[in-house]
Amino acid sequence: MQTAFSLEQLAQPTIAEADGILKTCVHYGFCTATCPTYVLFRDENDSPRGRIDLIRAMLEKGGTPDAKTVLHLDRCLSCLSCVTTCAVKVDYTHLIDIARAHIEDNYRRPLSERMLRRMIAELLPYPRRFAFALRLARLANPLAAFLPARARNLIELATGWPAAGEILRPRIYPARGMRKMRVALLPSCAQQVLDRNINAATIRLLQRHGCEVVVAAGVGCCGALPLHMGRQMQGKALAGANIAAWSVKMANGLDAIVVNASGCGTTVKDYAHLVGGEQACRIGALTRDVTELLAELGLSHGSAQPYRVAYHDACSLQHGQGVTAQPRKLLAQAGFNVLDVPERHFCCGSAGTYNLLQPDIAVALGQRKAAHIDSVDPDIIAAGNLGCMVQIARFTQAPVVHTVELLDWGTGGPMPSALRDRRLRNPAARAAQAAQSKTAASPPPVDPNPTAVW
Amino acid sequence: MSSTNLEAFFAAITGVLGADGVNRSEETIRRYGENTMPGGDRPPAGVVYPGSTADVQLIVRAANTHKIPLYPISTGNNIGLGTRSAATAGQVVVDLGRNMNRIVDIDEKLAFAVVEPGVSYQTLYDELVRRGNKLMLDVTSGPPQGGMIGNALDKGAGYSPYFDHFGFSCGLEIVLGTGEMLRTGDGTLDAKDLINWHTSKYSFGPILDGLFTQSNFGIVTRMGVWLLPRPPAVRSFHFTFPDDDDLETIIELCRPLKLSNFVPTLFRVSNDLYLCGSEGESPEYRASGGKRSISDEGRRHLRERHRLGAWNVSGAFYGPSGAAMEPQIHRVRDMFMQGGKARYIAHEEAAAIPPLQTAINAFSGVPSVGELGLLKWRPGGGNIWFAPGTPMDGRVANEFQRLCRKIYQEFGFDYTAMNVCSARFARGLHVITFNREDADERRRADACYRKMSREVAARGVFVGRAPVDYHEFHMAQTIPAFRDACSGIKAALDPNGIIAPGRYGIVETTAR
Numbered sequence: 001m002q003t004a005f006s007l008e009q010l011a012q013p014t015i016a017e018a019d020g021i022l023k024t025c026v027h028y029g030f031c032t033a034t035c036p037t038y039v040l041f042r043d044e045n046d047s048p049r050g051r052i053d054l055i056r057a058m059l060e061k062g063g064t065p066d067a068k069t070v071l072h073l074d075r076c077l078s079c080l081s082c083v084t085t086c087a088v089k090v091d092y093t094h095l096i097d098i099a100r101a102h103i104e105d106n107y108r109r110p111l112s113e114r115m116l117r118r119m120i121a122e123l124l125p126y127p128r129r130f131a132f133a134l135r136l137a138r139l140a141n142p143l144a145a146f147l148p149a150r151a152r153n154l155i156e157l158a159t160g161w162p163a164a165g166e167i168l169r170p171r172i173y174p175a176r177g178m179r180k181m182r183v184a185l186l187p188s189c190a191q192q193v194l195d196r197n198i199n200a201a202t203i204r205l206l207q208r209h210g211c212e213v214v215v216a217a218g219v220g221c222c223g224a225l226p227l228h229m230g231r232q233m234q235g236k237a238l239a240g241a242n243i244a245a246w247s248v249k250m251a252n253g254l255d256a257i258v259v260n261a262s263g264c265g266t267t268v269k270d271y272a273h274l275v276g277g278e279q280a281c282r283i284g285a286l287t288r289d290v291t292e293l294l295a296e297l298g299l300s301h302g303s304a305q306p307y308r309v310a311y312h313d314a315c316s317l318q319h320g321q322g323v324t325a326q327p328r329k330l331l332a333q334a335g336f337n338v339l340d341v342p343e344r345h346f347c348c349g350s351a352g353t354y355n356l357l358q359p360d361i362a363v364a365l366g367q368r369k370a371a372h373i374d375s376v377d378p379d380i381i382a383a384g385n386l387g388c389m390v391q392i393a394r395f396t397q398a399p400v401v402h403t404v405e406l407l408d409w410g411t412g413g414p415m416p417s418a419l420r421d422r423r424l425r426n427p428a429a430r431a432a433q434a435a436q437s438k439t440a441a442s443p444p445p446v447d448p449n450p451t452a453v454w
Numbered sequence: 455m456s457s458t459n460l461e462a463f464f465a466a467i468t469g470v471l472g473a474d475g476v477n478r479s480e481e482t483i484r485r486y487g488e489n490t491m492p493g494g495d496r497p498p499a500g501v502v503y504p505g506s507t508a509d510v511q512l513i514v515r516a517a518n519t520h521k522i523p524l525y526p527i528s529t530g531n532n533i534g535l536g537t538r539s540a541a542t543a544g545q546v547v548v549d550l551g552r553n554m555n556r557i558v559d560i561d562e563k564l565a566f567a568v569v570e571p572g573v574s575y576q577t578l579y580d581e582l583v584r585r586g587n588k589l590m591l592d593v594t595s596g597p598p599q600g601g602m603i604g605n606a607l608d609k610g611a612g613y614s615p616y617f618d619h620f621g622f623s624c625g626l627e628i629v630l631g632t633g634e635m636l637r638t639g640d641g642t643l644d645a646k647d648l649i650n651w652h653t654s655k656y657s658f659g660p661i662l663d664g665l666f667t668q669s670n671f672g673i674v675t676r677m678g679v680w681l682l683p684r685p686p687a688v689r690s691f692h693f694t695f696p697d698d699d700d701l702e703t704i705i706e707l708c709r710p711l712k713l714s715n716f717v718p719t720l721f722r723v724s725n726d727l728y729l730c731g732s733e734g735e736s737p738e739y740r741a742s743g744g745k746r747s748i749s750d751e752g753r754r755h756l757r758e759r760h761r762l763g764a765w766n767v768s769g770a771f772y773g774p775s776g777a778a779m780e781p782q783i784h785r786v787r788d789m790f791m792q793g794g795k796a797r798y799i800a801h802e803e804a805a806a807i808p809p810l811q812t813a814i815n816a817f818s819g820v821p822s823v824g825e826l827g828l829l830k831w832r833p834g835g836g837n838i839w840f841a842p843g844t845p846m847d848g849r850v851a852n853e854f855q856r857l858c859r860k861i862y863q864e865f866g867f868d869y870t871a872m873n874v875c876s877a878r879f880a881r882g883l884h885v886i887t888f889n890r891e892d893a894d895e896r897r898r899a900d901a902c903y904r905k906m907s908r909e910v911a912a913r914g915v916f917v918g919r920a921p922v923d924y925h926e927f928h929m930a931q932t933i934p935a936f937r938d939a940c941s942g943i944k945a946a947l948d949p950n951g952i953i954a955p956g957r958y959g960i961v962e963t964t965a966r
Contacts, residue, residue, distance in 0.1 A: 002891065026490075027485075028490070029488070029537075030597055042477075044479075044481040044485050045481060084823065087823075088829060088830040089830065342580035343580060454773050454774045
């Protein structure tokens with residue numbers, strides 16, 4: 001694609017970066033078929049290719065963007081499905097962030113939207129504030145029916161997840177047995193407020209696999225939430241604080257920084273781009289999704305019952321980090337029967353703060369995702385990101401847990417709390433029932449692929 | 455085509471399909487007109503979106519009434535073969551893919567599926583996996599979002615035993631240029647329950663299916679496709695050869711293994727750039743300004759970096775387990791290694807080399823995006839696929855290799871080819887990647903394509919699939935009797951010439 005920036009514009013680093021990215025797009029359009037909003041709306045402006053054109057025009061013109069451009073760019077989930085599909089690997093990840101920052105700096109949204117965005121940016125990244133807000137939301141829950149739709153959606157999302165949170169204090173959790181690694185855990189800001197089980201399972205699992213787990217003082221939000229809302233300065237400040245906090249621990253040796261919220265993982269791995277500098281590069285290189293690290297360590301003997309586990313690929317894990325094989329392999333090693341779901345490349349609609357900011361589209365995508373998951377008849381749904389878990393749970397009856405909770409359970413940990421009051425189908429009984437139906441039915445069902453033919 | 459007719463046509467279609475059934479926005483017209491060929495973009499007059507065969511019939515009848523040329527497309531992008539743009543500007547695109555995207559049926563006992571034009575490889579793959587992954591579809595190594603019907607009708611192919619996508623289709627539903635609906639195969643029977651429509655092609659009467667491949671006689675709205683029971687294990691094998699002229703030896707080695715069907719998959723015999731090209735931009739493009747082919751030294755560096763050869767052979771076995779297939783792998787390995795030039799790459803090692811993983815995916819019936827990287831070998835997005843074929847005779851295949859390589863170099867492009875080898879014939883997928891934003895490169899790419907086409911034709915070789923821009927050129931290479939026959943059929947099935955005039959070189963004026 002050709003661009004027409006002035007020399008003065010190109011002197012700005014962000015415009016120069018955008019210019020370089022824009023020029024790589026050749027409009028093949030592979031991205032359209034895998035873009036959730038294009039599939040929903042079939043509007044070129046709601047496809048990555050169309051958005052790239054809108055971004056080019058917006059940045060070339062400079063100043064206040066028009067409302068139409070903001071509408072279509074706001075609808076982008078930043079799910080990065082387009083990045084996986086793109087033949088020429090356009091760096092859409094950073095282009096859309098530049099565009100969002102431009103909108104944030106140059107566009108005045110309606111008052112209600114400004115308030116909502118500010119509230120999200122000031123609450124979610126800060127666990128204590130978010131925990132307090134969550135208590136207020138629970139108090140307001142009985143009145144939700146009388147509130148405007150957007151406020152109702154906020155309260156529903158905030159209170160719909162049943163688990164309790166626990167804000168982790170700085171601490172060192174020793175390795176069980178011989179120490180193989182010393183790792184730092186990112187507790188993840190909103191996740192620890194909403195669901196303590198994920199960090200608890202992660203720590204148990206890592207300890208059991210010979211990791212000393214460090215929760216460093218001063219580590220907070222990774223910066224992803226404000227960053228993807230266009231608040232680059234806030235995102236950079238949060239990232240900078242984490243880099244400083246982990247740097248202290250790195251002085252005593254750190255083999256990895258472990259992340260169990262994949263949206264955060266994508267951002268921390270990209271700190272070199274976000275913040276720059278040698279230390280940011282080192283931290284980015286040290287960062288692993290928890291399943292990447294466990295695959296490297298090798299999972300200890302799995303003893304799980306072969307429950308049917310539908311694995312949902314969080315976009316930030318599959319498109320942002322390219323981690324797809326490890327979670328499946330680990331779950332299978334733990335003993336579960338891992339099921340792929342149709343349209344696995346598609347976003348569930350959670351997308352960070354997307355289901356707060358674009359509730360209608362998020363519901364359409366959530367329902368679509370849940371229907372695909374339900375179609376494989378799972379006992380349990382597993383995902384590597386709390387945002388996806390909360391979103392999917394809104395639209396399905398099947399219990400939704402984090403991948404680490406199952407891995408922990410399958411290797412000697414407790415049953416995930418989300419499963420405790422559920423009546424899961426017994427895999428052995430199911431197999432026996434299937435065998436019985438085979439003998440009872442006449443004629444027996446035909447297996448189109450009997451192993452004997454091979 | 456007058457603007458009055460066009461407005462009346464769109465009004466009629468809007469009246470039937472509603473506002474959502476028609477799109478004439480500037481953005482949409484621009485997108486549907488984009489074309490990666492040297493000739494550039496060809497904007498349509500608008501796009502219509504049928505939701506059923508009955509809708510297609512209505513559209514075709516309205517087009518006959520108002521004399522509006524239609525250009526049906528299924529789904530996917532068709533990069534390298536003309537994208538989705540119409541044969542000529544101003545035609546009305548009938549986008550079947552948006553709403554006609556249902557998997558009509560999957561028969562697990564008889565192992566076939568019935569699909570509409572919008573069903574992509576990924577969609578059917580997902581559904582088969584959801585049903586327990588007991589059946590495998592043959593996929594291309596191209597985009598997962600490519601359309602199954604569009605590919606089969608353009609004579610596309612994959613790599614498994616069911617590689618011939620048209621050959622393994624069975625039973626079509628077609629809307630002819632008159633608006634009449636036709637069924638082929640055993641669907642011709644005038645009965646309610648057509649239990650053999652998608653299982654048999656050979657009952658009473660002529661086999662009409664072939665008329666609708668690479669033609670513009672009708673719009674196919676439904677197709678049966680046969681599926682393979684998924685093997686419990688797929689075990690691939692790979693060999694690299696160091697020299698360009700090793701192609702002769704390779705073809706001689708592959709032929710008996712395919713004639714006997716000892717190896718169930720086709721052989722992918724890819725040159726260095728076909729594989730390395732998917733891993734990044736040409737390291738010499740910027741320095742030469744795109745005027746010269748990559749140097750031998752540059753190719754050697756790439757081969758070393760990616761642990762590949764000047765030619766690279768891939769195939770696979772299917773069986774109950776990896777261990778059970780080891781004896782077959784050993785036999786193939788012994789044959790390829792006996793000349794002393796080949797290097798063997800085992801399945802596990804290949805899985806860690808991305809371009810070879812693409813081959814493993816293709817043999818395994820798993821759609822993947824790996825090969826799309828080829829499109830970024832040069833910037834600017836220009837891409838032409840040249841797809842001639844040679845007999846499986848090593849000497850002949852190597853002569854063609856030398857010829858085409860020389861022509862690539864003459865025009866400053868990089869010889870990028872994969873020979874997909876069956877028993878008697880190998881289709882040569884040649885990629886001409888060029889910078890579409892550079893007028894000189896566009897001109898050279900066009901000249902390169904035309905010269906290769908003429909030179910191979912002079913030696914008795916025709917192209918298999920061709921970009922839309924070259925359909926007329928290739929049709930002119932055929933014997934007059936063939937052109938007359940096509941025109942006669944066109945006149946019979948589409949008397950007003952409203953379906954894709956110009957597509958495959960069968961033009962309205964010829965029809966009349």
